[in-house]
Amino acid sequence: MQNVEAMDPRPQSSLPLDHPSLYFNRELSLLQFNRRVLALAQDERVPLLERLKFLAILSNNLDEFFEVRVAGLIQQIAFGSTQTGPDGMLPETQLEMVAAEAHRLIADQYRCLNECLLPALAREGIRFLRRSRWTKTQRSWVRDYFEREVLPVLSPMSLDPAHPFPKVQNKGLNFAVTLEGMDAYGRSSPFAIVQAARVLPRIIKMPPKCGRGINFVFLSSVIHDNVDRLFPGLTVTGFHQFRVTRNSELFVDEEEVDNLLAALAGELPRRQFGEEVRLEVADTCPGEVVEFLLRHFKLDRTDLFQVAGPVNLARLMAVADLANRPDLLYPPFTPDQAKPGHRPGSLFAQLRRRPVLLHHPYQSFTPVVDFLSTAARDPNVLAIKQTLYRTTPDSPIVDALIQAASAGKQVTVVVELKARFDEANNIQLAERLERVGAQVVYGIVGYKTHAKMALVVRREKSGIRLYGHLGSGNYHPRTARLYTDIGMLTADPEITQDMNDLFMHLTGVGSVPKLRKLLQAPFQLHDAILAAIRHETALARAGQPGRIIARMNALVEPAIIRQLYEASQAGVQIDLIVRGVCVLRPGLPGVSDNIRVMSVLGRFLEHSRVFYFGNGEDPKLWVSSADWSNRNFFRRVEIAFPITHRELAKRVFQETLQTYLDDNCSAWDMQPEGSYIMRQPGPDEPCRAAQAELLEKLTGNLPHDG
Template identity: 55%
Template sequence: MTTESANQENAVEPHTGSPSVPAPVELPEPDNDVNVAAAENYFNRELSQLQFNYRVLKQALDTTHPLLNRLMFCCIFSSNMDEFFEIRVAGLRQQIKYGRETLGSDGMMPEEVLGEISRVAHEYIHEQYEILNNVLIPEMERENIHFVRRREWTAEQADWVRHYFEDEILPVVSPIGLDPSHPFPRLVNKSLNFIVELDGKDAFGRETGMAIVPAPRSLPRLVRLPDEVCSGGENLVFLSSMIHAHAEELFPGMEVKGCYQFRLTRNADLELEEDLEDLASALRGELLSRRFGDGVRLEVADNCPEELVHFLLREFGLTDRDLYKVHGPVNLTRLMAVGGLVDRPDLTYSNFSPSIPRVIRSKDSMFDAIRKRPLLLLHPYENFSPVVDLLRQAAKDAQVLAIRQTLYRTGADSEIVEALMDAARRGKEVTAIIELRARFSEAENLELASRLQEAGVIVVYGVVGYKCHAKMILIVRREEGRLRRYVHLGTGNYHAGNARLYTDYSFMTCDESISDDVNKLFQQLTGMGKALKIKKLFHSPFTLHTRLLALVDREAELGAKGRIIFKFNALTERELIKALYRASRAGVKIDLIIRGVCCLRPEVPGLSDNIRVRSIIGRFLEHTRVYYFGNDGRPDVYCSSADGMERNLLNRVETAFPIEDPALSARLREDLDTYLADNCQSWILQSDGSYVQNQPAEGEERLASQLVLLERLTGTSQ
C-alpha cells in the first residue's frame, strides 16, 4: 500500500534518549491579521459531538458492514444520543437554570447552543427512523428476519402472545390511574412507558380518563416467537406491541381509547461537593437520585394525540423544543438484542483470533519476555491476555512482593480483579486505586471496591476533584538479590470486553526510569506531599499540558521541517488548539486523527492551512491516543491515556509515556500512516464544520485502515 511512511521522515531511526523539551516560547506572529483566539476559529463542542454521532449513524447505510452490524450502528447512535442529552444537554440547561451561563470559545451562549442542538438533533433522529423503517427493516425482511406487527399476527401467534402477556407481563405490570389520590408517577430515566386514554368508570366510581403504564425494566423489549407458530424465518415481536394489544386487560371493564408509548430522558450527571469526608458514601447517595433528575428530552410515538403530548410536556417541565416524535420504538438501543435472538452469523462480522507476539509465545514467563525487550500491543488485533497473564503470574510468583494498579472500568466479571484478589490472599501487598466516578460505572466500581477490600486489597479512591484516568500497573519483584519493577501503561481501560471492541495500546516495560516514574505517581495518589520530579512520563494535572504545548512549539520553531501527528478521541482544549494554529502558520505539517469532538477549524487560509483533520469510524471504536513529533528526523513518540481536552490535560490524573525503542516507535508511525492513508473509513473535517467521507479515487485501491491492521496483525482478511 502507499502510505506516508514511504517518505524520508521514517527513514531516520527514532532516538532513544529522553526528549529535549524546551519551555513554551512565544513565537513571532506571521505578517497577517488572523487572530488565533477569535471565536470564528473554533467549533462548538456540543455541535461537534452531534456530528460524531451522525457519522456513527451513517454506518447503518454502509453496505460494506454486515447487515446486523449496520443495525447495531443504528442502535449505538441511540445510545450515544441518550448520553448526549443526559450529560451535555443537561449541563447546558443547568447553566441556564442557575444563572451560570458561560461563553464558549466559539462565542455561543448556552441558550443559543440548545436551540441549534434541537434543530440538528431533530434532523438526525428523523433520519435515523427513516433508515430503520425504509432501509434496515426491509433488508432484514429479505433475509427472513421479521418484526411481526400486531396487524400481521396469525391466529396462532395472537394466541401465543395472549398467553405470554398473561403469564409474563400482567403479573409484573403496575398500571397507574391518574386522579387526586394517584398523582403523576415519578418515572425512571429512559424507561419505556405508555400513556393510556380511558373511557368509563372503575369499581370505585372514578372517571379519570387517563393512566400511565410503566413497562417493567426486567422484561425484554423484544421476544422471539416460537417456530411452531411461524411459517419460517426469524420472527420477533415488540413488548410494546403486546402491551398495546392487551391494554384493556390492565383496566377491566373500561374502554381503552388509545395507548401510546413515551420515554423521558433525565439529567444523569452526578454532582459531588469538593470537601467530602467519605467519597464512597456520598456517591452511593447521588446514584439514587440519578434515575430521577430533571427531564431534558421527551420521546413519544408520532400518533400520540396533541393534547396528551402537551400534557406530558407540562408534567416534565419541557417545551416543544425538547419533544421528539418518532415513528417506531422510542428506545432503539434495545434493538441491540436482535443479534442474540436470531441465529444468523452470516449477517455479522466473522470472529477472528487476536494474535500474540512471538516474543511472548516463546517465553513461559511474562517477566522474562519483558526483560528481553519492551512490549507494545494494539488491541483488539493483538490479544489482551498478556496483560491478564502478567497479573496472574505476579499473583502466584513467590518473588513478587507488591502490585499496584489503577482501575477505571473493569467489568463485572474481571480476570484482572480475580488476579489482584488472589495476590492479596497469597500475602502480597496489593493496592488498587479505583476511580469511583467513572461515568455510568459508579455502582459497579463501588461493588468492586467492596470485593477487593474483603480479599485484603488496599483500596484508595484517588484524589477528590481529579478523576484518576491513568492506566497503570506496577509490579515489584525480587530478582538476584535486588528489586526490579515491571510496568504496564495503557491508553484504554482494564476491561477485557472493551479490549475486543476498542482500539488501545498496551505498553509493558521494566525500564528503570519509567518504572521509577510510575512508582512516584502511585506515591502521589495514595499518599500526600509535593509533586515529585518525574523523569520520562508526562502527567496531568502537573506537566502534561505544559510539555505538550512545549513540544508543539518546538516543531513550530522548525517551520516547514516540523511534523506533528496527533491521534485523539477529542480535541477541545483552547491553548493546545492555539499552539497548533501557531505551528501551522509557521509551516508545520499537522495531521490530526480525531474520532469525535474537534473544536479546531482546519484548512483556514492564513490560520490552519497546514492542518488536516480526519475521523476514523469502523467496526472497532478508535480509542488510542498517540502524540507524534518529527523533531527534525529524531521523532519523539508518546502514547497516552489523555485526550486533547481541558478535563484530561488540566483536571484529571493522566499519563503520557514515551515509546523509545526504535522498532516500537517505527511500528507506531506505521500504524499512524495506515490511518492517514485510509480512503473509505475516514471522514475529513471541512473548514465549514461539515465532514466528508473519503472515497477512493478512480483506479485507486480501497484502503480501510482497520481492515489493513486486522490483516497485518492477525492474518485475517474480512
Template identity: 55%
Template sequence: MPRRPAIQPVVNEAPKPELFLSRELGALEFNFRVLAQARDPSTPVLERLRFLSIVASNLDEFFEVRVAMLKHHHQFGSAAPGPDGVASGELLAHIRERVLDLVGAQYATWHDELGPALAAENIHFLTRKQWTTRQRRWLQGYFENEVLPVLSPLGLDPAHPFPRILNKTLNIAVVLQGRDAFGHEGHMALVRAPRSLPRIIRIPDEVGGTGDHYVFLAELLQAFVDMMFPGFKVAGAYQFRVTRNSELIVEEEVDNLARALTEELLGRGYARPVRLEIGNDCPQSIVSMLISNFQLEETDVYRCNGPVNIIRVGTVYDDIDRPDLKFPRFTPAISPGLNGAKRIFDVLSQRDILLHHPYESFSAVVDLLREAVQDPDVLAIKQTLYRAGKDTPLVDLLVEAARKGKDVTVVIELRARFDEEANIRFATRLQEAGVQVVYGVVGFKTHAKMMLIVRRENGHLRRYSHLSTGNYHQANSRLYTDIGLMTADPEIGEDLHKVFQQLSGLGPMISLKRLLHSPFTLYKSIIEKIEREATHARNGRPARIVAKLNALNEAHVIEALYAAAQAGVDIDLIVRGACTLRPGLPGISERIRVRSIVGRFLEHSRVYWFANDGQPEIYCASADWMERNLMRRIEIAFPIIDPQLAKRVHDETLANYLADNTQAWLLDSDGHYERATPGAHAPYTAQQVLLERLSGLNAST
C-alpha cells in the same frame, strides 16, 4: 485535603470565537458518521443494526450529560460561552435542530433501509398489523402469563398523582373512557414497564415460522392494553420515554467519597428530566400533560416514528446465530514478542512488548498479572481501575494476590461515568480481601491506565510496568483500538512508583523522567512540543505533527496548533469524535488536516508524534487534548522508547489511518464531514489492514 494544582494556560489571550467549532455540535456530528455505518449496504446487516443501536445509546448519553449540563447552566445563568462564543440558549436551539435531523434519519434508516434488509434475510420485527392469527394468539398468552402479572397500571386522579418515572424506561400513556367500580370517570392512566421485562420478545419458531420474528414490548403493551383496564374503553395508548440528568455531583469537602457517591446514585434515576421521547401518533393534549408533569418545554419533546426505545434493537445481535450477517470472526493474535515465551518476566527483562488491541490479545495483560500473583518473588502490585467490566478476571487475581500476602494497592475511580456502582462493588470486595483501595483524588478523576509490579531479583528490586491508552476491560479490548506497553524500563518504573505514591499518599508535586503527567506536566509539555515544531519550521528544519485522539477541544492547544501551522508545520489530526479546531482556514490553518475514522472497532488509542528535526518523539496516552483531560484528570502519556516499537506505533496508528480512503471522514472549516473515497486509488481500509497484518484475518474469510 490537598489543594488543586494551579494550572495556568500557556496562552493568556481570550480565544477568538471565529476560530472554533462547537464541541456539542461536533459530538452530534460523530453520530451521523456512526449512522452512516448503519446505512452502508456493504456492512453486514446485523452489524448495521448494532450501529443503529449505538447511535441511540450515544444520543441518550449526550442528553444525560451534555444537554443536562447546558440546560442547568442556562437556567441559572451560569453558563459562560465556550471558545466558539455561542451562548447556551442559542446552542441549545442549534442542538435541537441537529437532533431532529438525526432522529429523523435514524427512524428513516430503520423503516426504509434496515427493515427491508433484515426482512430479506428472514429477520422480522413485527408490528400489530403484521401479526398472523397464530402469532397474535401466542403473544396474547405470553402477555397474560409473563407480562400482565408484573404490571401495576396506575389510574391518574387526585388520589393517584402522576408517579415518578425512572430514567430511560418504557411507559405507556393510556386514555380511558367509562366508570370504575367506585363510580369514578376514567380519564388517564399510566403503565410503567418493569425493568425485569425483556424489551424485545422473540416469537418461537413453531409459532413464527421460518426465520427470526421479534416484537417490541411496547407493541405488546399497546395491543393488549384493554386487558389491563377491564370495564373501560381504551381510547388511545401512547408510548413515551423520559431522559434525565445523569451527571453525579459530589462536593469536594465530603468525608467519605464512596458513601457520598452511593447516596447520589440512589437518586440518579429520578433526577431532573431533560428530554421526552414520544410516539408520533400521540395527541398534543397528552404531550402537554406529560410536559407539565415533567416540567419540560415543547422544545424538549422529540417525536419518534417508531419504538421510543429503538436502542433495544441491538439486543438481538447476540440472539441470532448468523455469522454470515456479522463481521468475520477473528482471534486476537498473541504478541510476536511473547509467542512461545514461558515467562513474561523473562521476556520483559530483555525487551519491551507492545500490544495493539483488539488485533492482539488482552490475555497478555491478564497473564502478566497472573504470573505476578503466582510468583513468590513478587512483593507488590499496584494498579488503576477506571472501567473493568462485569466479569473481569483482574479483580479475582488482585484478591488472590492480597491473600497470598503481597502488598496490593488499587486506585479505583469511583466516578467513572455509568460504572460507579460496579466500581463501588469492586472496591468493597478488594477491601474485604485486604487490598489497599484508594479512590483517587477528590476533584480529579484518575483516568490513567497503569500497573506496576515490584519483584525481587538477585537481591535487588526490579519494577515491571504496564501502561495503556485504554481501560483494563477485557470485553472492550475486543471492540476498542488501544495501545499497551509492557516494560521493565527502570526510569518508567520509577516514575510510576512516584505517581502511585502521590495518589495513595496525597503527596507533593513530583518530578518524572519519562512520563508526562496530567494535571501537572502533560498540558505544558504538549504546548512546548508544538512550539518546538514551529521553531524548527521557521528555521527550515523538518517539522511535522501527527496526533490521533478521541476528541480535541482545549482552546490554547488549538491556538498553538494554529500558530505552528502558520510557521510552516504540516499537521495531521485523526480525531474520532468532536473536534473544535477549524482546518483549512486561509492564512491560519491551511496546513492542518483533520480526519475521523469510523469502522468496525471504536477508535480509542491516543498517540502523539512530533518530527523534532529528524529525531521524532512518539507518546501514547490515556488523555485526549481536551480541557478536562489536561486540567482536571490524572492522566499519563508514555514514550515508546524502543525504535522498532516506535516505528510500529507510527506505522500502525498514524500512517495507516492517514492512508484510509474508505472509512475516513474529512472535516472542513465549517464543521462538515465528507466521506473519503478511493477515487483512482485502490480502496484502503486501515482497520482491515491491521486485521490481516496482525490477526491473520483475510477480507474474504
C-alpha cells in the same frame, strides 16, 4: 539566518487566534460525530446486523448526550450563566442550535430504520411484526406470552387524587393510556400510566410455530394488544408509548464527605429521577396527550421528540444475538495470541531484555491478564499497584488482584469511583477488593484518575526490580476486543520508577514528583504538548521541516488549538486523527491551511491516543491515556509514556498513524465549515481501510468488506 517568516508569501489571517469564528461548538461537533455513526448504519458495505447495531449505538450516544451535555446547558441557563466557550456562544444559543440539529439527526435515524434497515432485514427473513398483520396463531401466542411473562409484573396507575402521576425512571419505557367508563368503585379516570418493568425484554423473538423466518415483536405491541386486561370493564381509547431522559450527573461534594464510596452509593439512586431534559413519544400520539405530558414534566416543545417507531432504538442491539445469523455480522477474528512468557521467570526475563508492545484488539489482551496473574502467583513478587477506571467486577484483572492480596502480597488499587455510568460497578469491585485486604483508595479529591498503570514489585538476586504495564485503554477484557488501544509491558527502570512515584503521590500527599520519562496531567502534560508544538513551529520558521501527527478521541482545548494554528501559519505540516469532537477548524486560509483533520469509524471503536512530533531528525512518539481536552489536561490524573525502542516506535507509527492517514475507504475528512466528507479511492486505487488492513496484518484474518 534569513527571516523565513517575513519572506513567507502565504496569506496570513488578520483574526487573532482566539477569535470565536476559529472554533466550532463542542456539542454540535459531537452531533457531527454521531452523524458519522448514522452513516455506518446506512452503509451497504457494512454487514446488515452490524448496521442495526450502529443504529443502536447512535441511540446510546444520544441518550448520554442529553443526560450530560444538554442537561449541562440547561443547568447553566437555570443558574443565569453568561459564560461562553471558545466559540463565543451563550448557553441559550448553544441549546437552541443543538436542539435543532438533534431533531434533524433523530428524524434521519428513524428514516434509516424504516426505509433502509427494516426492509433489508425483511428481505433476509428477519421481521418485526406489526399488530395489524399478526396471524391468528401469532396473536394467540402473544396473548399467552402476555399472561405468563408480562401481566404479573405490570402495575397500571390510574390518575386521580389518590393516585398521583407516578415517578418515571430515567429512560424507562412507559405508556399513557386514555380510558372511558367507570370502575367498580364508581370512579372515572380518563388517564392512566403503565410502566414497563426493566426486567422485561423490549424485543421478543417468536417461536418457529409463529411463521417462517425469524419473527420479532416489540414489548410495546404485546402490551398494547392486551391492554384491556389491565383495565377490566373500561374502554381503552388510546395507548401511547413515551420515554423521559433526565439529568444523570451525580453531585457529591468530595471535600465535605468522610467516605466517597458511601456518598456515591447513596447518590446513585437519584440518577433515575434527575431533572427532565427530553420527552420522546411516538409520532401517532395525539396532541392533547403530548401537551399533558409536556405540562407534567415541565418541558417545552423543543424538548419533545416525536419519533416514527419505538422510543428506544438502543434495545435493537439485542437483535444481533437473538437472530443467530452470523452471515449478517462481521466475520469473527482471533487476536494474535503471542505471549511474553509462560513462566514467571521467562516473563520477567523477557521484559528485562526488551519491552512488549500490544495493539488491541488485533493482539490479545491475554498478556496483560497473564502479567498480573503471574505476578499474583510468583512468590518473589512483593506488591502490585494498579489503577482501575472502567472494568467489570468479574474481570480476570480483579481476580488476579484478589488472588495476590489473598496470598499476602501488598496490593494497592486506585479505583475511580466517579467513572460516569460505571460508578455502581466500581463500588462493587472496590468492596470486593477491600474484603480480601487490598488497600483501596479513590484517587485525588477533585480529580478523576484516568491514567492506566499496573506496577509489579519483585525481589530478585540483584535487588528489588519493578515491572509495569501502561496503556491508552481501560483494564477491561471485554472492550479490549472492541476498542483499539496501545499497551506496553516494560521493565525500563526510569519508567517504572516514575510509575511508583505516581502511585505514592496518588495514595499519599506531597509535592509533584519529578518524573524522568513519563508526563503527568494535571501538571506536566499540557505544558509538554505546548512545548513540542512550539518546537516544531520554531523549526519551520527556521526553514526546516516541521511535522505533527496526533491521534485522539477529542480535541477541544483552546490553548493547544491556538498553538496548532500558529504552527500551521509557520508551515508545520499537521495531521490530526480525531475520532469524535474536534472544535479546531482545518483548512482556513492563513490560519490552518496546513492542518488536516480526519476521523476513522468502523468495526472497532478507535480509542488510542498517540502523539508524534518530527523534532528534526529525532522524532518523539508518545502514547497517552489523555485526549487534548480541558478535562484531561486539568481535571484528571493522566499519563503519557514515550516509545523509545526503535522497532516498537516504528510499529506504533505505522500501525496507529500512517495506516490511518493512508485510509481511503473508511476515513472522513473534516471540512473548514465543520462537515465531513468520506474518502473514496480513485479509479485505479485499491480500497485501503485501516482496520481491515490491521486485521489482516496482525491477526492473519481476511479483512471484512469496506
